Amino acid sequence: MLRLGDILKTIREEKGLQLSEVQQQTGIDMSQLSRFETGKRLPTVEQLDLLSALYQIDSSLLRIERESDRIITSFDDPELGLKSLEVAKEKLTQGQKYLNMFRDSNLAEPLGLSSRRYIGSKAKLVDWIYETIAEETNDIHSFCDIFAGTGVVAERAVQLYDNVILNDLLYSNNVIYKAFFAPGEWNREKLCDIITGYNALDPDRIQPNYFSDNFGGKFFEESEAKRIGYIRQDIENRRHSLTEKEYAVLIGTLIYNIDKIANTLGHFEAYIQKPISHKPLYLKLIEARTVPGIQIYREDANQLARHIHTDLVYIDPPYNSRQYSRFYHVYETLVKWDYPDLFGVAMKPAPENMSDYCSNRAGAAMLDLVQHLDCHYIAVSYNNTYKSKSSSSENKIQLEELRNILETVGPTTVHEHKHRAFNAGKTDFKDHKEYLFITTVND
Numbered sequence: 001m002l003r004l005g006d007i008l009k010t011i012r013e014e015k016g017l018q019l020s021e022v023q024q025q026t027g028i029d030m031s032q033l034s035r036f037e038t039g040k041r042l043p044t045v046e047q048l049d050l051l052s053a054l055y056q057i058d059s060s061l062l063r064i065e066r067e068s069d070r071i072i073t074s075f076d077d078p079e080l081g082l083k084s085l086e087v088a089k090e091k092l093t094q095g096q097k098y099l100n101m102f103r104d105s106n107l108a109e110p111l112g113l114s115s116r117r118y119i120g121s122k123a124k125l126v127d128w129i130y131e132t133i134a135e136e137t138n139d140i141h142s143f144c145d146i147f148a149g150t151g152v153v154a155e156r157a158v159q160l161y162d163n164v165i166l167n168d169l170l171y172s173n174n175v176i177y178k179a180f181f182a183p184g185e186w187n188r189e190k191l192c193d194i195i196t197g198y199n200a201l202d203p204d205r206i207q208p209n210y211f212s213d214n215f216g217g218k219f220f221e222e223s224e225a226k227r228i229g230y231i232r233q234d235i236e237n238r239r240h241s242l243t244e245k246e247y248a249v250l251i252g253t254l255i256y257n258i259d260k261i262a263n264t265l266g267h268f269e270a271y272i273q274k275p276i277s278h279k280p281l282y283l284k285l286i287e288a289r290t291v292p293g294i295q296i297y298r299e300d301a302n303q304l305a306r307h308i309h310t311d312l313v314y315i316d317p318p319y320n321s322r323q324y325s326r327f328y329h330v331y332e333t334l335v336k337w338d339y340p341d342l343f344g345v346a347m348k349p350a351p352e353n354m355s356d357y358c359s360n361r362a363g364a365a366m367l368d369l370v371q372h373l374d375c376h377y378i379a380v381s382y383n384n385t386y387k388s389k390s391s392s393s394e395n396k397i398q399l400e401e402l403r404n405i406l407e408t409v410g411p412t413t414v415h416e417h418k419h420r421a422f423n424a425g426k427t428d429f430k431d432h433k434e435y436l437f438i439t440t441v442n443d
Helices: 004-014 019-026 030-038 045-055 059-073 078-094 096-107 126-136 152-160 171-180 188-199 210-215 222-237 244-258 329-336 362-371 399-406
Strands: 142-145 163-167 294-297 312-315 377-383 412-418 433-440
Touching (some): 004 059, 019 030, 019 045, 045 059, 059 078, 210 222, 222 244, 399 412
Parallel strands (some): 312 377
Antiparallel strands (some): 377 433, 412 433
8 A cells, every 4th residue: 555655765765865865954853754654653744844845846745645644544444444535525525514414414313204295194183083093993903094195194003003004096105105114124324325425416517307307496496406306316226226125215215305495385286486595405314114014005095995904994085176196296207207298387297196086076986985995994084175265175075975975884973173274275264174984884
């Protein structure tokens, strides 16, 4: 390994100087000069300046060699030394920005499942939902969330029941369930190293890409859109070296972090028509884990109902005309990563995964669903936005109609809870309530 001592000796010999001559001209003791050249001691900065003047070489070059020797000798593990050099480079080039990156990506708590913005999320209602279920049911060991959405209801279920089924038709929700819950091998340190590299990316060195071409300057600031597109493609390029769990965790991590800088009100039906302030993207790992006894599906709920058996099925379908596949089309495109043609102001792909529950067929679809479930209890969440002044917000199934549907399979109780509704429009929902129907299914 070439070190400073070797360099000093080579230069001295090329100059035709003896150690005694160097001592006379620099005042440095000859025994010290010998130890410098054998690598047993490093010169001070002042001694290097004297030597560089004598040897007619830029003193900064010798200082760099001296510092590199100090780094090398401080590590017994060469691989750790190389990583330390990379981090040192980032600290020098990014300054304060590196401190923010380190704090956000390594010191902060991992992002929890409920930290994502999502219309209709039951995050604030989970306690009430399970208290009501506990009061109205008994002997529950298996649970199915057949329209799982954010997954926050199922997240509580895995703490309470032996077996849990999650299902949702969206690709983005499916990969999130796999990231947070699915069994499988994954290496946290490996993913943290990858994420640290992503956080250090300089957007000025990244070429425009599919994501920035379509969503930059709209849903995301231009430079961050380039980083998002680059990161997504890099995850795809690494796929052969990642386990299925690691692949899902990286994509889930990307979704949860870009959600915090998206120029939206929480969905991608439209973007905010104002200049986008620059919010740098710093990835923080999601709170991934492995849960035994969990099954994850991406199927039409009415078809899945014909193939599963469980003690309780929780149903929280969309009730109005707003299709979730259209609300979250950016995440669907990001997960599928098949570069679809996009249309309109909101840059949506061609319609896919459209739900009957968002149409006039909702009542018939619900009746078909509950009559084909093989379970002991059915719990259905419902809210009273059917009184909305907006036709797009108006429920496709009315309250009494839903009760009548459920009573075709067994006696049903209705429970209510005051709850502030999410509303990005102008409708004022007064006395908004969340309802929970509990049906005991007839034998």
